[in-house]
Amino acid sequence: MKKSVFIGTLAAVSVTAGMAAASTLDDVKAAGELKCGVSTGLVGFAAADANGVYHGFDVAVCRAVAAAVLGDGDKVKFVPTTGKTRFTALASGEVDMLARNTTWTFSRDVDLKFEFIGVNYYDGQGFMVPKALGVASAKDLDGATVCIQTGTTTELNLADYFRSNNISYEPVPIETNAEGQAQYLSGACDVYTTDASGLAATRATFEKPDDHVVLPEIISKEPLGPLVRHGDNQWGDIIRWTLNALITAEELGVTSANIDKMSMEAGNNPEINRLLGTEGDLGGMLGLDKEWAKRAVAQSGNYGEIFDSNIGEGSPVGIARGLNASWTDGGLLYTPPFR
Amino acid sequence: MSDVSYVRTEMLPEKAPPVGQQGLIKWFRENMFSSIPNSILSILAIWAIYAVLSHILPWVFQSSWNASSLTECRANIVAEYGEGATGACWAVVNERFPQLIYGFYPQELRWRLDLAFVGMLVALAPVLFDKLPKKMLWFTAVYPFLAFWLLWGGSIWLPVSIIAGFVLGVVAFKVIGKMFGSLAGMVSVAFVPIIWWLLFAGGAADIAQSIIPLSIQSVPSSQFGGLSLSIIIGVTGIAFSLPIGIVLALGRQSDLMIVKVLCVGFIEFIRGVPLITLLFVASTLLNYFMPPGTNFDIILRVIIMVTLFSAAYMAEVIRGGLAALPKGQYEGADSLGLDFWQATRLVIMPQALKISIPNIVSSFIGLFKDTTLVSIIGLLDPLGLSTNIRADQNWNGIIWELYGFVAVMFFIFCFSMSRYSMYLERKLQTGH
Secondary structure, X not given: OHHHHHHHHHHHHHHHHHHOOOOHXXXXXXXXXXXXXXXXXXXXXXXXXXXXXXXXXXXXXXXXXXXXXXXXXXXXXXXXXXXXXXXXXXXXXXXXXXXXXXXXXXXXHHOOOEEEOOXXXXXXXXXXXXXXXXXXXXXHOOOEEEEEEOOOHHHHHHHHHHHHOOOXXXXXXXXXXXXXXXXXXXXXXXXXXEEHHHHHHHHHOOOOHHHEEEOOOOOOOEEEEEEXXXXXXXXXXXXXXXXXXXXXXXXXXXXXXXXXXHOOOOOOOXXXXXXXXXXXXXXXXXXXXXXXXXXXXXXXXXXXXXXXXXXXXXXXXXOOOHHHOEHHHOOOEOOOOOO | OOOOOOOOOOOOOOOOOOHHHOHHHHHHXXXXXXXXXXXXXXXXXXXXXXXXXXXHHHHHHOOEOOOOOHHHHHHHHXXXXXXXXXXXXXXXXXXXXXXXXXXXXXXXXXHHHHHHHHHHHHHXXXXXXXXXXXXXXXXXXXXXXXXXXXXXXEEOHHHHHHHHHHHHHHHHHHHHXXXXXXXXXXXXXXXXXXXXXXXXXXXXXXXXXXXXXXXEOOOOHHHOOHHHHHHHHHHHHHHHHHHHHHHHHHHHHOOOHHHHHHHHHHHHHHHOOOHHHHHHHHHHHHHHHOOOOOOOOHHHHHHHHHHHHHHHHHHHHHHHHHHHOOHHHHHHHHHOOOOHHHHHHHHHHHHHHHHHHHHHHHHHHHHHHHHHHHHHHOOOOHHHHHHHHHOOOOOOOOOHHHHHHHHHHHHHHHHHHHHHHHHHHHHHOOOO
């Protein structure tokens, strides 16, 4: 009896599921909060403080979207997701968007039916070794024991790299970054490898950071970006252009300090005017109001400010801009024009 | 004529035993150095204990309690204990203690968690200790609904309308049972409350709320975390898995074919699947089946899965107790003219449960520890929180302190459960 009720419910649900497909924007507005999937904890990218308030580089993207859509960057429900639950959480609608240092790959984009809306951090896999080992290049690591997180792209990258360079290694499988740190510090492995941002954050916590070096080789491309489900292009556009607005704001010199003054009236730079809504109606095309981008930038600053306060050289993590500088400074950040 | 007697008229006072036969020395001789192999083993054991403690104790006590980051901790320790000293950074526990206990529950509402916890102790007391007045059991019966209301908040009419379902079930049993016999009564107990809950309970709660609004601020599940989350999941699982397990165990022994097949199928299926799989089903798969926008609470889903999982194991534990009872007990109950329910309630179950106590408590302890698995599906139990705390750059790199603290918290709960079970065994002991 119970089973047939269950199956009947399933059938009813699958019928209704086909009918009720309101746009994500409407759902978010109706709920009054944005459900944003974040990491359960990654230094600099997402972490809750002692009062339960989330901070971080990925978190700032969620807040910017909430500010643009709902007018308040605090109207976000942060849903902590693990590496294993993140994609189902997004696909099943438990979250409206995912900003969880997720690498943009072909199969995730195409096969899992997600839409990566851009790149907010260009990462790459690196190596950290103790200085005492006397290694200057990853090519000298023949025969080394390597601490490596299982089930990640880093594991595959590592195998590819060592094979193509004809050198051997012995993997020490680990599950979490904390375990990796402990193993590496206790000498269970000679080398710790993970994303360069993670290495920098880890090294900053060591008692004697100067005893360890991050090798110059970066062996993979890890473009990390926020993503949404296939099938709601308007929602995807909103998030894509919110991220673009943060990047463009830095390029145009719009900061959280001067944004109020700049958006009072139209200035001399037409692109700033279009971005901040003093000219034209770009927000209307997205289904938002004119000041959406202004609110997004005002929330936690432009891309550069977010970077500096969370992971940049002003923060304890201390990562240099590198690839993540604007194209005008020799980096890779290059957004299409606001026109 | 002298007054000499050759026989002592008074007793000699007792002499103290020889030095080697008393006090510590005797104890050491008898227990640790009674033979050469024993002496060697004792010395090795003492050396091992010393080797472990001499590393751990300085680390534990040569520590810093007041700091705002790991770097500050290290500086404090060096300042206090000299260059090169290392020790624990308990400051992280000091700063995050409320979070490890309450999760992200709003600060001004945490008294509700405290109250629910005290209520839990009061509700458990009459179940655990039979000397307390039986009237307290009424509080125990109402407590789950009260706790639900306190923890999640919202309108009081929702739990009230759920209680109404149970009341309706009892009324239906009495009325229908009288009119159509006890089998119809049993069936109505199963269906009347379910129909009420599915179709009318929500509406009735809304109507009552609009007539007499009585609600407190509601707290979403995403704010739960820390030890309180473990206790909520663990205690609910424990409280519900025992009765469900008893029913399943009886069902498995039943002569009714369908009941038996259903029970065996359920138990074997659940026991054949790892808990983590069920948790993944709860967290991800169920979402695909629900209509978009339905919000089937994640903690509720997890509690249901944990309870079902634990109930299957409980059923087997209790079946072990039933199997250990001599057949004469069943036959004796029958010969007294007791029907099945009376025999089960008065003769079989008290003995079967007594036999099973150690195993039941083991399952409970296992269940309580298994609640840490929820960190894998993104719920912030103490272990999940420790990842989160480490993600704060101030505390990144702190590993043993957090795990140690979580271990101590769990040890306190599991150890008390194990002590209680030993007390219970002694009390129910009839073999003397």
